Every structure is written in C-alpha cells, then in structure tokens.
Amino acid sequence: MDERLAEVLRDESRNTGFADSVSFPTNEQEVLSVVAECRAHGWPITVQGARTGLAAAAVPYGGHVLNCAKMNRVLGCRVDSRGRFVLTCQPGVILSEFKKAIEKKSFDVSGWSKESLLAFEQFRKAERQFFAPDPTEASATIGGMAACNASGARTFAYGSMRAHVSRVRMVLSTGQMVDVQRGQYVANGRELRLSCLPQGELTVTLPSYTMPNTKNAAGYFVQDNMDAVDLLVGSDGTLGVMTEIDCVLMAHPAFIWGVSCFFPSESVAVEFVIAVRGKVAGLVALESFDGDALQLLREQRRQGGAFSRLPAVPKDYGYCVYAELHGASEDQMLESLRVLGELVQQVGGDPRQTWVARNENDLGLLQFFRHAVPESTNLLIDRRKQVCPVITKLGTDMSVPDACLKEVVGLYRRGLAEEGLQSASWGHIGNNHIHVNLLPRDADEVARGKALYLRWAKAVVDMGGAVAAEHGIGKTKVAMLLAMYGEQHIAEMRALKRTFDPLNLLGRGNLFQAEGGETV
Amino acid sequence: MNIAVCVKQVPSSNEVRMDPVTKTMIRDGKQAVMNPYDRFAVELALQMKDRLGGRIVVFSMGIPAASRILKEALSCGADEAVLLSDRAFAGADTLATSYALHLGIRKVEERCSRFDVILCGRMAIDGDTAQIGPELAEHLGVVPITDVAELLEAETDRLVCVRTADGERQEVAATYPVLLTVHKDINQPRLPHIEGVLWAETAPLQVWSAQEVGADLSRCGLTGSPTQVVRTQVPEREQACQMWQGGAAELASRLHGLLKGEE
Ligand SMILES: Cc1cc2nc3c(=O)[nH]c(=O)nc-3n(C[C@H](O)[C@H](O)[C@H](O)COP(=O)(O)OP(=O)(O)OC[C@H]3O[C@@H](n4cnc5c(N)ncnc54)[C@H](O)[C@@H]3O)c2cc1C
Numbered sequence: 036m037d038e039r040l041a042e043v044l045r046d047e048s049r050n051t052g053f054a055d056s057v058s059f060p061t062n063e064q065e066v067l068s069v070v071a072e073c074r075a076h077g078w079p080i081t082v083q084g085a086r087t088g089l090a091a092a093a094v095p096y097g098g099h100v101l102n103c104a105k106m107n108r109v110l111g112c113r114v115d116s117r118g119r120f121v122l123t124c125q126p127g128v129i130l131s132e133f134k135k136a137i138e139k140k141s142f143d144v145s146g147w148s149k150e151s152l153l154a155f156e157q158f159r160k161a162e163r164q165f166f167a168p169d170p171t172e173a174s175a176t177i178g179g180m181a182a183c184n185a186s187g188a189r190t191f192a193y194g195s196m197r198a199h200v201s202r203v204r205m206v207l208s209t210g211q212m213v214d215v216q217r218g219q220y221v222a223n224g225r226e227l228r229l230s231c232l233p234q235g236e237l238t239v240t241l242p243s244y245t246m247p248n249t250k251n252a253a254g255y256f257v258q259d260n261m262d263a264v265d266l267l268v269g270s271d272g273t274l275g276v277m278t279e280i281d282c283v284l285m286a287h288p289a290f291i292w293g294v295s296c297f298f299p300s301e302s303v304a305v306e307f308v309i310a311v312r313g314k315v316a317g318l319v320a321l322e323s324f325d326g327d328a329l330q331l332l333r334e335q336r337r338q339g340g341a342f343s344r345l346p347a348v349p350k351d352y353g354y355c356v357y358a359e360l361h362g363a364s365e366d367q368m369l370e371s372l373r374v375l376g377e378l379v380q381q382v383g384g385d386p387r388q389t390w391v392a393r394n395e396n397d398l399g400l401l402q403f404f405r406h407a408v409p410e411s412t413n414l415l416i417d418r419r420k421q422v423c424p425v426i427t428k429l430g431t432d433m434s435v436p437d438a439c440l441k442e443v444v445g446l447y448r449r450g451l452a453e454e455g456l457q458s459a460s461w462g463h464i465g466n467n468h469i470h471v472n473l474l475p476r477d478a479d480e481v482a483r484g485k486a487l488y489l490r491w492a493k494a495v496v497d498m499g500g501a502v503a504a505e506h507g508i509g510k511t512k513v514a515m516l517l518a519m520y521g522e523q524h525i526a527e528m529r530a531l532k533r534t535f536d537p538l539n540l541l542g543r544g545n546l547f548q549a550e551g552g553e554t555v
Numbered sequence: 556m557n558i559a560v561c562v563k564q565v566p567s568s569n570e571v572r573m574d575p576v577t578k579t580m581i582r583d584g585k586q587a588v589m590n591p592y593d594r595f596a597v598e599l600a601l602q603m604k605d606r607l608g609g610r611i612v613v614f615s616m617g618i619p620a621a622s623r624i625l626k627e628a629l630s631c632g633a634d635e636a637v638l639l640s641d642r643a644f645a646g647a648d649t650l651a652t653s654y655a656l657h658l659g660i661r662k663v664e665e666r667c668s669r670f671d672v673i674l675c676g677r678m679a680i681d682g683d684t685a686q687i688g689p690e691l692a693e694h695l696g697v698v699p700i701t702d703v704a705e706l707l708e709a710e711t712d713r714l715v716c717v718r719t720a721d722g723e724r725q726e727v728a729a730t731y732p733v734l735l736t737v738h739k740d741i742n743q744p745r746l747p748h749i750e751g752v753l754w755a756e757t758a759p760l761q762v763w764s765a766q767e768v769g770a771d772l773s774r775c776g777l778t779g780s781p782t783q784v785v786r787t788q789v790p791e792r793e794q795a796c797q798m799w800q801g802g803a804a805e806l807a808s809r810l811h812g813l814l815k816g817e818e
Contacts (some may be wrong), residue, residue, distance in 0.1 A: 250780065346743065369756060376749035389744035391630070394588050395567060397746055 084179025090509025228548025321465025556609030592676025646777030
C-alpha cells in the first residue's frame, strides 16, 4: 500500500496495524462495490471514521480499509412525529462541522428531495437547534460516534449517541442492506427479525446477558424487546458499514451556564456529587478533575504558550467538579445556581471557590480548561516516550452504578498507592465514570499499570459496572469484555455477528478475538 | 480608593446590524456581552481594591438590558452600579456618551467623595473609536493616560503604569485623580463565584434618566452628537490560494521568484 496512506493504519489509541488496500467511497453505491470486491476475495474489512477512537477499533490487521471520511454530506432533513428535526447524515460527517452547520442553519442542499427542502425551510425558521452528543473529541465522525455509542459531558442528562439516533442504514458484508427506523423492528424477547434490502430477512438471536445498569459501551446492546436501532448503534464496526445515520435534534437551551466548583479534597467532591444528583433543575453535566490533573494544569500554565490563557488555579484547590446547567429562563438558572451553592456549602466546600461562566466567552474558557487536561497528559507522555518508547498512557473508561461511586474511587486510590504509580484522573463523575490515566515513567510501570487496569476491571464488573463506558471495546479491551461477560456470552455475541456477517469479514478482532485470528 | 469603571454592552458576534435611517447600530440586547476591553478595566479595578481597599462603582450608558453587564461587574466584586438609560441618550456619539457618563460620575461624587481613579477599556469593539476615555477625562477635568498595558505600582496617592502605543513603551507616574484606558491582556479577568452572581441580583444598581443627572438635552443623544455615521461597511478582504505541484527544486525556485516579485 502507498506509504502516504500510512495514517489509515493507526488511530488515537496509538496502535499501528497493517493493511493491503484502502478505499475512500463517497456514496453508498461505492460502499456496495467495495464490499462486493472484498467478499469475492475474502478480504477482511476494517471500517474507519476519523480514527479518533481510543480502543484501536479502526486499526486494521490485514485486508482492506474502508474509510468513510469522504462520505461527509448531510443528505436530508425531516420533521418526526414528535415535531423534532431529524438530519440524515452520511457516516463521515464530522461532529464539529455538523454542529457548526446546525448553528448556522446552513447545509449544502444540492440533491435534497422536495420533502427535505420543505422540512429544511421549517428548520430555518425554527428556534435555535442543538445536537446533544458531545464527546470531547469533536473531530470524530457521526459514523464513528454511532458505532462506538459515543458520549460526553452532557450524556449525564441527555444520554449517549444511541438516544439521538432514530435510523441507521447499513451495508452488510453479504451485499444486502438493512434500513432500520426506530420503532420499525422490535425484538420479541431476545429474537429480532429484520428485513434486508433488496430482499431477504435476518433472524437474530440476541445474547442472553443482562447489561450493567450504568453508562455502557461494552459489547452489543441487548435487552428484551429492544429496538433494532439500539443494536446497530454501538456495534463497533462488526455488523455492517453504516451509510446513513438519522440524527435527532432538540431545541437549543435558552441559557447555558457552566460552574467549576473547587473542593479541598476528593472525598468532599465525591460527597458533593452524591448530594447534587437529582437535586438541581437543569443539571446536565457533572465532570471531575482530580488534584493531579489540576497540578498538571498549573505546570502547563507556568510554562506559558497557549496554556497561559488558563485561569490560575489557587494552590489550595484540591479537586474540581464542573457542573453545567441548562434552562429556559434566567430566574430558573439563578434558582439552580442557588441550590448548587447551598449543596457546595453543605458538604464542606466554599461557594466562593467556584467559577461561574454565563456567556460564550467564559464557557469557552472553561471548555479550554477542561480540554487542556487530557492535552497536558498527552504532552507529558510524549516527552516520556522519547526516552522510553514503550511508554504509553493507560486511560481507564469504566463506570459503576451510582451506589458504588465511593467504593470505586477508593479502589482506584488504593491501587495507585499500592503500585506507586503516577496518575491524573478526570471524567464524567456524574455517571460514576472517571478516566484514571496512569502515567508510567518506565517499562516496568507500563506492565504494572496494565495489570492493575485488568484487576480494576474485574472489581468494576463485581460492582455491576461496565469495562468500557464510552470508548468501546475495540481491540484493546477484548480481555476486559471477556472478564465482564464470560466465555458463554462472548460465544453468543460471535453468533450474533455471524448472522449479520457470515464470512466474518467486518471489524475482525473488535469485541472478541478474531476466530482463528491472532491476538491483537 | 474610590474607583469608577465605565463599561459598555456590545454585540457578542461580528454581525452588527445598522439602522438604515439613523445609521446607528441596532442594540436590542440580544447576544450582548460586556465590551472585552472593559472586562480588563473591571479586573484592574478589582485588583486595586484587593490591594488597597476601597469601593468600585461601575457605570454604563445604554438600554435597560445593559444592566446585565453591570450585574456581571457586580458579581465579580464591584460594589455599586449606575445605568444611564433614557430615550434622550439614544443615538449618542462619543461626545454625547462621555457627556452623559461624566454626569453620572459627578452625581455619585456629590454623594460620596471624589473618584481617585476612573478606568475605561481602551476602546469598544463595536465602534473602535477609543475616544470615550480621553473625552470623559476632558469633561471631568482629570488627566487621561491611554493604552495602559501594565500597572507597575499603585499606592493610595499615586500610581505608575506603562502605556504602549505605536510600538513605543512609556512609563508614566500620576497622582490622583487620573483616568486610565486599558489594553487587553493587562490582566486575566476573573470569573465570578456563585455567591457573587447571587449577590449581584440584589446589589445596588441605580438607573438614572437624563433628567435625574441634570443633563442638558441639547448635549444628549443624537441631538448632541456632532458626528454622524454616513455609511458603514465591512472591509472587503480577498484571499486566494494557489496550489503548486512539482519537484522540490522547481517549487523552491518558483517560491523564490514569487518572493522577489517576479511571479
Ligand atoms: C482527545 C480525545 C477525547 C475523546 N473523548 C471522547 C469522549 O468524551 N467521549 C467518547 O465517547 N469518546 C471520546 N473519544 C473517543 C473517540 O473520539 C470516539 O470513540 C469517537 O466516537 C470515534 O469516532 P471516529 O469517527 O474517530 O471513529 P473511528 O475511530 O474511526 O472508528 C471507531 C469505530 O467506529 C467504527 N465505524 C466508523 N465508521 C463506521 C461506519 N460508517 N460504519 C460502521 N462502523 C463504523 C469503526 O469500525 C470503529 O469500530 C475521544 C478521543 C480522543 C482522541
């Protein structure tokens, strides 16, 4: 393969694979032809979006790479039965551009149907609209987000990508297609029947496991009497190539305020999170940054450059919880802020040790602050990697039920102390979903970090949690999915995959070890 | 220390709409924010107060919705706010605006003591005139120091600051009263805390009409404005991108030619 295409061999997990060929289809017809050719030759297919994934799901290990980056058009608009605007996206539409287009109400409408144009006229006259899913990495594609069931800070209130997708159209490796609208195909218990295009039917036996009652992006989504859309979302590139995804919009909140609340310690912050859930109207996000993360920011700020714009974090601020409030009126916002302040005080914090952002400028500053945390750790790891190439950041992505927040925080702290590992933690504490980022200093710490991560995964499963809450299983967390569900359930997932993909061409090595294939 | 800060509400985006008849900007308060330069002025006042104690009064002339930016300053730690709001002020140019602001400042001074320091942003980003500060100083009869980029010392009776203009740097010392217009990036404006935001809702914010400040109506608003905007337009900018292909040597020589003006 051409060397200039080397970048399609890796993703943000920083794993690099190999492939024999790559294609950049621009429309569904081209996807069908690529898939037909791969099928004819028995070539495995790795589907890619923007390759921002953190679990190597888009990293190929042989065969063909089908990259959706050039399928980047919004194809139409409609109003659904609940009066919501729905935009049909090709999978390669980039989230940040999608959001910008929604904000400006400006799309390339060439080739849109008459109905779409009429709905679009309505959209243009309607109040400001908003697409809720907000993964931190806004260069992700809609296809990648749907395949991983991506989520973000606001998932706390609005749910993950799954909740905002109402239709998926998918090319299967058999050359057939499925076009699944929410409500159209509902399972009977654990059996799901789907019509294929242009003909045929799939009878899918859904695995028998019960999913954890937490934020979850680990393995196939299955439930009794579930909707077929929910299975396709989160399928991690293993069931088919999504060619159209219908994204549901909502009215833009009239007010968005962000509040960074600083606490003297992690334990006080955890008490705050427990106290605040369910008590504040319009609370849509609860994000956390531990003392180590704040310290990294202080150091970055001192070093200057772009980071000098960061607001200074006083030395005695030991932990930060970012709360975002959405509301319809200023009075409602003030009331929510008042309750928030009371709760800060109640748990032993100080309402004066908070930053309130109420306009786009200030919200942008707090967003910059939040994004600077992962960036700072990446810079640190890159520096260490130069000295010791095996060094890599180990970021966890696990969630537990609400009742286990204290327990899981204790688990992480004990493990870190026992192993003497450096770390910085941040994440979606409202969903008990903290990314603990282990920052190894040498090869031995990398190995011990990996072992610790696996031990944590087992403990998280015992708490009824998920081993991958938003980044998916991909190839790097296969062992964890096994720990979460066991051999029997993994075998059921394999069987499900075979129903869609009998030749096992798609996303080999994702979710479970490729049959007869090498471990990745 | 008695500190006055003048702030202005400006549109948050670059999409400024003009009234076709009066040729003035339409200010409906939608998506409005505090002029970015003024935030630095407010922060400077707060830092002086943190160090030397005292009282900060924030002033603005504008539509009733401009009380939002005054509350913003209050939430960050200002003590009082005054909004000069009256139909008679509408359509004011810089002269009429600075006239109104000076009346507000004088009226507060009647009640308390004189302001030691009056702070303004260097300019407002919607009009870009940078005239209000110097004109206000003239009305008040105090010394203006414009384009202040750094405050080196501040005592109870004098300050030393650095002003930069046209690439020059000048250290200036002044006794009070003095008026400063400040550059952006002189400091990092703080965000308010929860208590501050809630307090600002009930904090002293007075709204005064032209009559209440004893204004001469012929010097207010459109009537009192000797400058009129004849036409406004967004400057056109052209950008073009050429894609060159070829070997390294060929491209380098072509670039060399372009830089020498041969292409
Ligand atoms: C700095 C940083 C921050 C991040 N923050 C978040 C976060 O807050 N929340 C979060 O959820 N994720 C986050 N991520 C992870 C990543 O952005 C998401 O997983 C994202 O959804 C991946 O989208 P992508 O387009 O890059 O997909 P890729 O990485 O290219 O692919 C991911 C998976 O989707 C499949 N796929 C892609 N397109 C299709 C298609 N058309 N049909 C079928 N399958 C397809 C691929 O086969 C693969 O299995 C972050 C990543 C980075 C680098």
